[in-house]
Structures are given as C-alpha cells and as structure tokens.
Amino acid sequence: MFPVEKMCQVLEISRSSYYEWKDRPPSKRELENQEILKIAQKSHEASRGVYGLDKIHADVREIYPRCSRKRPYGTLKANHLYSKRKKKFKITANSKHKLPVAENLLNQDFTTDKPNTVWAADISYVHTGEGWLYLATIKDLFNKEIAGWATADHIKKELCERALQNTVKRHRPPKGLIHHSDRGVQYCSKKYQDLLKRYVITCSMSRKGNCYDNASAETFFSAIKCELIYQKQYKTRQEAREDIFWHIEVFYNRKRRRQALGYLSPLEFKRSKELLAA
Numbered sequence: 001m002f003p004v005e006k007m008c009q010v011l012e013i014s015r016s017s018y019y020e021w022k023d024r025p026p027s028k029r030e031l032e033n034q035e036i037l038k039i040a041q042k043s044h045e046a047s048r049g050v051y052g053l054d055k056i057h058a059d060v061r062e063i064y065p066r067c068s069r070k071r072p073y074g075t076l077k078a079n080h081l082y083s084k085r086k087k088k089f090k091i092t093a094n095s096k097h098k099l100p101v102a103e104n105l106l107n108q109d110f111t112t113d114k115p116n117t118v119w120a121a122d123i124s125y126v127h128t129g130e131g132w133l134y135l136a137t138i139k140d141l142f143n144k145e146i147a148g149w150a151t152a153d154h155i156k157k158e159l160c161e162r163a164l165q166n167t168v169k170r171h172r173p174p175k176g177l178i179h180h181s182d183r184g185v186q187y188c189s190k191k192y193q194d195l196l197k198r199y200v201i202t203c204s205m206s207r208k209g210n211c212y213d214n215a216s217a218e219t220f221f222s223a224i225k226c227e228l229i230y231q232k233q234y235k236t237r238q239e240a241r242e243d244i245f246w247h248i249e250v251f252y253n254r255k256r257r258r259q260a261l262g263y264l265s266p267l268e269f270k271r272s273k274e275l276l277a278a
Contacts, residue, residue, distance in 0.1 A: 036060055036067065037075050044081045046255065048228070055256075056081075058263040099188035105204035106180050110216040115142040115270060116173040120217035121163070121181040123155060124225070126244070128234040135244060136163035136186075138179075139217050140171075143273075145253045145266035146220060147171055151241055160186040161195060168199050175200035182206045182214045224252070 008015050043051055043059040051059075057072050075081075112118045118141040126133045134155045140147040148167025152159040164179075179201045181187040187205070196203050206213030228247050234240040254267045261269040 032064065033071070033075065036064065036072055037079065039063060040072055040075050040081055041079070044076075047251065049231075051257075054259070055263065058257050099185065099190075100193075101183050101188055102203040102205040104207050104213060105178055105202070106213070108212060108215070110141050112142050115140055116147075116171050116177055117142065118178045118180065119147060119167070119173075120214060121160065121179060121187065122214060122217035122221060123160065123184065123186065124221040125155070126229050126234065126240045128237050128240050130235075130237050133234075133237045133240045134159055135221075136160045137217070137220060137248075138163055138167045139220055140266075141216055143266040143270045144216075144258055144261060145270070146248045149244075149248060151237075151244065153237060155186070157186040157189040157192055161192055164192070164195055164199075173199070173201070176202060178202045178204050180204040180206075180214065181217070183208065220252070223256075224248075 005015065039060050040056050043056045047055070053069070053073055053076060056076065057067070057069050060067050060072050106118070110120070120139045120141055121137065123134060123136045126135065131153065133151055133153060135149060135151050136159045137146050137149040139145070148163055148170055150159055150163040150166055152162075179196055183205050186192060193203065211218065224244070224247050228243060232243070234243070253265070255265050257263045257265055264272065
C-alpha cells in the first residue's frame, strides 16, 4: 500500500488535508450518482441487457426528473453496462402464388388513435436443436403491443389462423377493424380470408415486393431476434416458446419502452390514453 506521507509529498498536500478529504461524507451529487447506478443496473438486468442509454435514462428520470442524459451515460460506460448489439435481420415471405390479394389500405401510415382499429400480422422463425419453431403475431398499431400470437413446428396457414383466433378471443374487436399483412400464402388462403369475413374484419395487404408496407409488424421481429433469439441457442422448441412468452407477455407489452410512444411501454401508453379519455 502506498504510504500516506509519500502520497502527500507527491500531491503536495498536507496530511491534515488528506484526512479531511478522506473522512468527508459523500456530497448530494455523489449520493445521487450511487442511486442512478442502482436504477441503471436494475433497468439493465430487468431488460436482460436489452436497454440502451435512452431507455435507461427514461427509467432514471422517473426518480430524478431533471437528470441529464450525460449522467447515466457516464455511469453506464464506467460500469460496462452495454446493450445487446443488433444484427442484420432478414425478412422472408412466400408470396409466389396465384391466390387473390387485397388492396393496400394503409400506404405505410401505421398510426391510429384507437385500440383494435388496425392490426398488422406477420410470421417469423426461430432455430432450435429440434428444428424450426415458427411464430405468428398480430400487432395493434395503436399502442404497438403484440395483441395475439401463436407458435408451431410448421409454417402452414393453420398457424396464422390460430394467431388470429387467439387475438380476436382476447380483444373482441369491433366490426370493421383493418387487418394488414404481406401477401404470404397463409394470409391469402381461402380459409384465412373466410375467418376475416366471419369476424367482419377488413383485409389489407402490402404491395408486391415492398417490405416497407408491413414495416410496423416486422419491427417486432427485428427486436425479438436482435435482443433475444440471436443471443441464445435453443435446445428444444419448448425452451424457445418459454422465452418468446416472456419477451411478449412480460417484457415487450408491459415493460419495454418505445420511442414512438414517448418512451412508455405499450401497456402504459394505453392506460395513459384511457385516463385522458375518462
């Protein structure tokens, strides 16, 4: 250990000054920085390493509303609390068929001011040691929540039908809701279209070869793959299902902050709008 006397000589300070500094209680700012670190660590852990600076800053500002962005930035950097890096995301859809397709009613306008008025559907996949696990989701464009979903070991139309049925049963949407998807064969199938008619849901589809037309639905898959799936190797489909359940039902819908929602989670955004309307 470096002798106190020698250190004081090097720093050109008196021993009394050193002990005064050493015994001085932490300042208000130092105490706040300690609390900010605890909030940042809790936020980082609760998101399983997903949250970056802006979302952690939003968590900090719930306790310290006037906290600048610089303070948590320095805390995160000093404590190596880095978010998971995004990887390239590839989107695929089987639209090579001769089934009828619907008109694009959204034209890349993914905003709506009421829940259960516009849903966006999509399918993706997860690799496991047992083979592929396919995930079909339906997203409410009002608050960006995943309103319903289903998984299966196949990518047949029955998977999408089950996701739609689960979503309708869960939310009981009004007649005339718009259901938007790509031109995948699953969504164009007669049985799926018959389901939409039964529920009095209006069908809308992306234009051919334009991935941006269903970008809002695809954003979720980009998030779950980059933040969760690409970070793990699943031995079984059940293991993947359990992680998907956590990501959607526990984290994504209820806790994950969205920039498009003013850094609120989908559930918080919906509740805030309900309070304003009351």
